[in-house]
């Protein structure tokens with residue numbers, strides 16, 4: 001509790017853009033997010049007043065950080081489960097808990113839990129040898145998707161293999177000379193993607209749930225470039241099924257806070273791809289596009305406040321990620337200038353990151369009546385910031 005304001009202190013482990021945007025939401029709730037950052041250059045450390053420095057893998061640093069926090073939560077899933085358990089045993093309110101979070105930390109654990117829960121998943125198997133991959137591929141058909149169980153993001157740690165030999169060629173043979181025993185692999189059938197969808201749901205310790213409209217996520221080279229909300233032309237029955245699935249998973253896994261469920265739409269229905277237990281890139285559209293942003297909702301959920309309204313604020317909402325581009329002779333400030341002159345309605349969020357090609361440095365959101373128009377404007381705004389033209 002902050003004795004000056006009488007309001008709670010939420011601590012977020014990790015100082016990236018998610019903490020930065022959660023801090024922004026915390027301000028409106030009268031709070032100031034406490035952040036455990038690694039360096040003063042971290043996106044949230046640049047803007048929050050209450051910052052501590054330390055590693056998320058250092059239990060002593062986590063314990064010091066947790067002192068005086070009403071609740072501790074995360075901007076990523078890399079805090080070791082045993083540390084989360086140790087903090088909980090100390091009496092720290094920490095959300096989501098270690099058991100729930102395991103399903104967002106490890107794709108093999110997640111697939112196993114979802115299979116047990118009867119949730120729709122691609123056929124999958126843990127792979128410990130080239131022979132096991134060969135057998136799996138024969139069963140489900142090639143090509144096969146191979147993933148590292150832990151540590152992948154933005155398509156890193158995901159390979160599409162046409163033959164078992166490609167596992168060796170990719171340096172992933174679990175029995176090979178360069179094999180890292182800490183790397184566990186899973187194989188999945190390649191599902192026939194119609195498109196990719198995402199649903200955000202928040203759950204409080206009390207058990208209240210609030211689900212957002214289903215969004216479509218558009219990926220390029222394994223990176224999400226665009227999110228469209230609501231997912232265009234999604235039949236209502238399928239949208240409801242996706243929302244129900246997210247609600248059921250949040251409850252069954254005991255998630256507290258935000259859960260992002262990434263889904264594949266396939267010809268016969270829906271398949272779960274991945275889970276994230278924190279605000280997520282696929283929910284950035286909610287800042288302007290929903291009555292309550294995912295960041296505020298995450299804070300409400302971990303604090304056991306009643307949930308906010310998840311309704312849309314416009315018929316069409318498009319979020320486009322801004323990736324670091326080539327400099328092109330024009331700095332980001334000048335690009336922003338041009339973009340604001342071109343489209344006064346585009347909402348810009350920059351994360352305070354150094355520009356590196358391909359790195360997510362911000363996003364833009366456009367709202368409106370007509371999806372095609374909104375989509376074009378969002379793409380143009382992102383391009384301005386990326387390429388200066």
Ligand code: ADP
Pocket residue numbers: 122145147152153154155156157158188189190191192193196219222273274
């Ligand atoms: P990351 O953790 O890096 O985001 P994902 O598991 O989400 O990795 O996979 C990245 C992308 O690869 C997905 O967005 C999807 O386009 C594609 N993909 C992943 N799994 C499958 C699958 N089983 N079938 C078809 N495409 C897949």
